[in-house]
Amino acid sequence: MTALDFKGRAARAMHDPQLSAALLRVKSHFVTGRNMAAARFADFETLRDRAAAIRRRSIARMPDLLERFEASAEAAGAKVHWAADAAEARSIALGILKAAGAKTALKSKSMVTEEIELNAYLEAAGIQPIETDLGEYIVQLRGEKPSHIIAPAIHLSKQDVADTFRSHHTDLDPERDLSQRNTLVREARVKLRAAFLSADAGITGANMLVAETGSIVLVSNEGNIDLTATAPRLHVALVGIEKVVETWDEAGTILRVLARSATGQDMSSYVTCLTGVAGEGETGPKESHIILLDNGRSAVRDTDRREILACIRCGACLNHCPVYASIGGHAYGSIYPGPMGSVLSPAIDGLKAHADLPNASTLCGRCEEVCPVRIPLPKLLRHWREDGFARHLPPRGERVGLGLWSWMAGRPLAYGLSQRLARLGLRTLAWMQGGRVRRLPVVKGFTATRTIAPPKGGSFQARWKGPR
Amino acid sequence: MSASPTAALFVTCLVDLMRPEVGFAAARLIERAGFQVVVPRQGCCGQPNYNAGDREGARKLARAAIAALEPFDIIVVPSGSCGGMLAKHYPELFEASDPWAQRAIAVAGRVQELTQFLAAHPLPETGKLPAGRVAYHDSCSSLREMRVHDEPRALLAAHTDAELCKLREAETCCGFGGLFCVKYPDISAHMARDKCDAIVESGAEMVVSGDLGCLLNIEGTLDKRGSAIRVRHIAEVLAGDA
Amino acid sequence: MSSRAAILARLRAQASAGPSAAAQPPYRPTPVDDLGARLLERAKTVLATGEAVASLADIPAAVARYLASHELAAEAAVAADLAGLSWAASGICVLDAPSRRSVPASVAFAPAAIAETGSLMLTSREAPWANLLADTHFAVVRRGDILPSLEEAVGRIGGNRLPRSLHVVTGPSRTGDIEQTLELGAHGAVRLHIFVAP
Numbered sequence: 031m032t033a034l035d036f037k038g039r040a041a042r043a044m045h046d047p048q049l050s051a052a053l054l055r056v057k058s059h060f061v062t063g064r065n066m067a068a069a070r071f072a073d074f075e076t077l078r079d080r081a082a083a084i085r086r087r088s089i090a091r092m093p094d095l096l097e098r099f100e101a102s103a104e105a106a107g108a109k110v111h112w113a114a115d116a117a118e119a120r121s122i123a124l125g126i127l128k129a130a131g132a133k134t135a136l137k138s139k140s141m142v143t144e145e146i147e148l149n150a151y152l153e154a155a156g157i158q159p160i161e162t163d164l165g166e167y168i169v170q171l172r173g174e175k176p177s178h179i180i181a182p183a184i185h186l187s188k189q190d191v192a193d194t195f196r197s198h199h200t201d202l203d204p205e206r207d208l209s210q211r212n213t214l215v216r217e218a219r220v221k222l223r224a225a226f227l228s229a230d231a232g233i234t235g236a237n238m239l240v241a242e243t244g245s246i247v248l249v250s251n252e253g254n255i256d257l258t259a260t261a262p263r264l265h266v267a268l269v270g271i272e273k274v275v276e277t278w279d280e281a282g283t284i285l286r287v288l289a290r291s292a293t294g295q296d297m298s299s300y301v302t303c304l305t306g307v308a309g310e311g312e313t314g315p316k317e318s319h320i321i322l323l324d325n326g327r328s329a330v331r332d333t334d335r336r337e338i339l340a341c342i343r344c345g346a347c348l349n350h351c352p353v354y355a356s357i358g359g360h361a362y363g364s365i366y367p368g369p370m371g372s373v374l375s376p377a378i379d380g381l382k383a384h385a386d387l388p389n390a391s392t393l394c395g396r397c398e399e400v401c402p403v404r405i406p407l408p409k410l411l412r413h414w415r416e417d418g419f420a421r422h423l424p425p426r427g428e429r430v431g432l433g434l435w436s437w438m439a440g441r442p443l444a445y446g447l448s449q450r451l452a453r454l455g456l457r458t459l460a461w462m463q464g465g466r467v468r469r470l471p472v473v474k475g476f477t478a479t480r481t482i483a484p485p486k487g488g489s490f491q492a493r494w495k496g497p498r
Numbered sequence: 499m500s501a502s503p504t505a506a507l508f509v510t511c512l513v514d515l516m517r518p519e520v521g522f523a524a525a526r527l528i529e530r531a532g533f534q535v536v537v538p539r540q541g542c543c544g545q546p547n548y549n550a551g552d553r554e555g556a557r558k559l560a561r562a563a564i565a566a567l568e569p570f571d572i573i574v575v576p577s578g579s580c581g582g583m584l585a586k587h588y589p590e591l592f593e594a595s596d597p598w599a600q601r602a603i604a605v606a607g608r609v610q611e612l613t614q615f616l617a618a619h620p621l622p623e624t625g626k627l628p629a630g631r632v633a634y635h636d637s638c639s640s641l642r643e644m645r646v647h648d649e650p651r652a653l654l655a656a657h658t659d660a661e662l663c664k665l666r667e668a669e670t671c672c673g674f675g676g677l678f679c680v681k682y683p684d685i686s687a688h689m690a691r692d693k694c695d696a697i698v699e700s701g702a703e704m705v706v707s708g709d710l711g712c713l714l715n716i717e718g719t720l721d722k723r724g725s726a727i728r729v730r731h732i733a734e735v736l737a738g739d740a
Numbered sequence: 741m742s743s744r745a746a747i748l749a750r751l752r753a754q755a756s757a758g759p760s761a762a763a764q765p766p767y768r769p770t771p772v773d774d775l776g777a778r779l780l781e782r783a784k785t786v787l788a789t790g791e792a793v794a795s796l797a798d799i800p801a802a803v804a805r806y807l808a809s810h811e812l813a814a815e816a817a818v819a820a821d822l823a824g825l826s827w828a829a830s831g832i833c834v835l836d837a838p839s840r841r842s843v844p845a846s847v848a849f850a851p852a853a854i855a856e857t858g859s860l861m862l863t864s865r866e867a868p869w870a871n872l873l874a875d876t877h878f879a880v881v882r883r884g885d886i887l888p889s890l891e892e893a894v895g896r897i898g899g900n901r902l903p904r905s906l907h908v909v910t911g912p913s914r915t916g917d918i919e920q921t922l923e924l925g926a927h928g929a930v931r932l933h934i935f936v937a938p
Contacts, residue, residue, distance in 0.1 A: 080764045080765075087762070091760055093751040112744035163917070164917040187919060215925065243898070251926070252915050257927060283767050285890065297910045304904065392638065393678075416552075420551075424550065428550065435547065436547050439559055440541050474683075477718075479687035479691070480718025481721045487518060490521035
């Protein structure tokens with residue numbers, strides 16, 4: 031996926047009526063759900079304060095907690111691996127699967143596996159990954175990427191899903207009725223059930239690592255994670271190093287804010303907690319690996335953007351973002367879209383690959399207002415802009431303009447002169463264009479959909495004569 | 499000389515340039531609230547530079563603004579956006595070791611958005627001004643940085659006959675975003691379109707807000723559509739200029 | 741240097757990573773008198789159903805009533821520790837679970853439940869697949885196994901060592917992946933019915 035043409039992708043997305051309809055559902059379902067869930071809880075703001083403190087404490091103590099997690103997990107029989115980047119994580123995962131002779135691998139929805147583009151890598155090596163989350167399964171069949179971190183197929187309609195199933199489930203009656211959502215859900219259930227009972231390996235991500243017991247915690251609503259992580263003989267989890275917390279008490283608080291912020295549920299339908307390997311008389315895999323992925327996370331921890339590591343991937347910032355609501359997830363050119371993605375993606379792939387993302391925000395602050403762990407996303411976006419400005423990434427015209435403005439707007443004479451020139455310019459344009467400015471030179475975009483009433487008379491400061 | 503207390507008016511460069519009448523309306527309101535208005539020589543608060551990542555440029559402008567504003571105990575700003583820059587971002591603008599940091603914090607603590615100021619310093623009763631069906635647009639910075647929500651509504655209720663229309667997605671950004679509307683005009687226009695759809699649906703005859711940036715965005719979009727809905731700053735409405 | 745050593749060394753070298761916030765007091769839900777009633781009340785909000793039974797012996801008839809009222813076949817896989825109940829007398833055909841892992845209905849004890857959220861806790865010690873794969877999941881929980889919160893349930897089940905897997909199940913399986921519209925029974929149970937037993 032290239033990040034070179036953000037504006038082009040955004041423009042295309044905004045001209046897609048089906049996407050617009052889908053994005054309206056994000057507002058009506060997720061936003062309403064989150065508000066109602068927050069209102070039902072006696073003191074959600076205090077719970078958020080606690081969750082925020084827990085995540086910051088975890089980030090501050092990351093090296094100690096990761097070592098403790100590793101020791102506990104290995105004591106319980108899992109094997110912990112460390113991967114510096116995407117390539118190393120892929121290679122470790124493939125090595126484990128190959129050593130176990132796995133040919134098929136179930137997958138539950140995992141943003142980290144999307145981040146490292148694991149599926150394509152496994153397929154090239156002859157291992158078939160099977161996405162089991164319904165939304166991921168649909169986008170996998172279509173050869174697409176998820177467009178939302180918790181609702182991967184949010185950009186698609188029921189009809190798209192029906193068409194996808196009809197063209198891929200070729201063993202079924204091509205004339206079957208797929209007009210109902212529950213028929214589609216049932217068809218996927220039956221298709222995937224066979225895979226659950228026969229696959230060699232299960233690959234998951236993790237929502238949290240609990241250091242005190244070496245456990246990984248995952249949430250889902252479908253129940254696919256429970257099956258993915260327990261039915262095959264081998265389990266591999268890929269997890270970002272920032273996901274660690276110390277205790278179950280901490281994990282419990284995070285779970286309480288997570289589901290409420292994500293889907294408006296008080297608790298996700300399935301919370302799956304995995305510790306080590308199956309012992310004598312237990313159901314589950316006898317072999318379990320946890321791959322801890324850095325991929326830019328430790329580096330961002332050393333910057334003024336470190337708070338992004340507190341993110342618990344609930345998606346609330348996407349759901350409440352007016353830019354996401356306009357352009358959807360794919361336009362971002364990163365598998366982490368929306369405000370959290372615009373902070374995290376440059377940390378992973380470098381700012382040059384995503385130079386538009388921190389800028390493509392009005393900094394309206396709604397994301398920060400709903401973030402369950404109170405990440406100051408507008409501030410972090412601004413820090414990326416500062417980083418970009420220091421590296422001369424914005425276009426030359428913008429940099430020169432800002433430099434000129436900061437020189438001029440603090441000097442009364444120069445400022446006054448610039449105001450007079452601007453007013454003269456606007457009035458001249460308006461006079462030429464029938465009373466209002468209808469076409470601005472240079473910043474043509476503003477007047478493509480707007481007009482400007484020219485200012486009347488002199489500037490305020492030129493006319494202000496002091497107290498009357 | 500009058501014995502009335504003094505308030506500095508930070509008029510904002512957008513008002514200074516585009517809509518001086520908003521500045522005069524604000525000044526009249528502050529006077530009616532019993533204050534003597536002083537307009538110190540002023541330029542820009544530095545927000546465009548700050549939000550574009552040019553922290554040094556923002557500091558340059560902030561130093562000039564701080565020097566101009568620090569003699570005053572009350573600083574009134576007819577904008578949540580510029581008010582938010584002064585009140586919320588100035589304290590974080592300078593390194594803690596920089597002597598300007600303390601001066602920035604001192605100025606920040608004295609900044610009030612116009613409707614906050616008018617809520618704390620009531621205007622004398624003057625009968626109800628005509629306003630009609632009004633949609634109030636909360637600017638994002640008024641709402642989230644200055645925590646202004648009830649004040650403009652209470653002022654409209656007290657001083658005008660405004661009938662407030664319910665605005666769908668009232669807390670969603672209008673798409674102005676300062677330089678955003680220039681750098682990402684398509685996305686900005688899309689957001690402005692959604693906002694104007696909501697305004698038209700609300701049945702309002704007039705949109706009122708406390709931020710000129712939002713108002714220019716909304717007014718320009720409505721005019722391009724040929725809408726007759728009037729767009730006014732809250733200062734103009736309360737001053738009887740609407 | 742291994743990646744492990746490099747990552748840990750880099751993290752340790754970052755003095756700027758900020759002071760550690762204070763440990764938070766654990767959250768516990770407001771205490772309630774009747775955990776069983778709370779569990780059932782919460783379970784209903786997540787589209788599960790449930791009832792209190794006077795004794796385990798009442799369960800086969802209740803299962804038969806439930807299946808009949810939903811026009812489902814009178815058959816279910818039954819966990820070993822409930823197999824001794826009089827299933828045949830209630831007209832329930834007991835299915836052999838291990839031979840076919842997907843079953844239309846399953847009846848089993850849940851070793852713990854969570855009143856706060858109306859959740860059940862299943863574990864790898866009791867072979868949870870039948871319950872995870874069944875279309876209709878009947879969960880039996882003893883009053884003494886209902887705990888106020890998730891944290892307390894993990895503590896109770898964990899003891900010295902946690903099972904390999906804990907499955908905290910809150911209502912039937914669901915998905916909103918098609919047009920954000922809720923559909924039940926994505927992969928797990930389509931219907932979940934809870935019996936609170938003495």
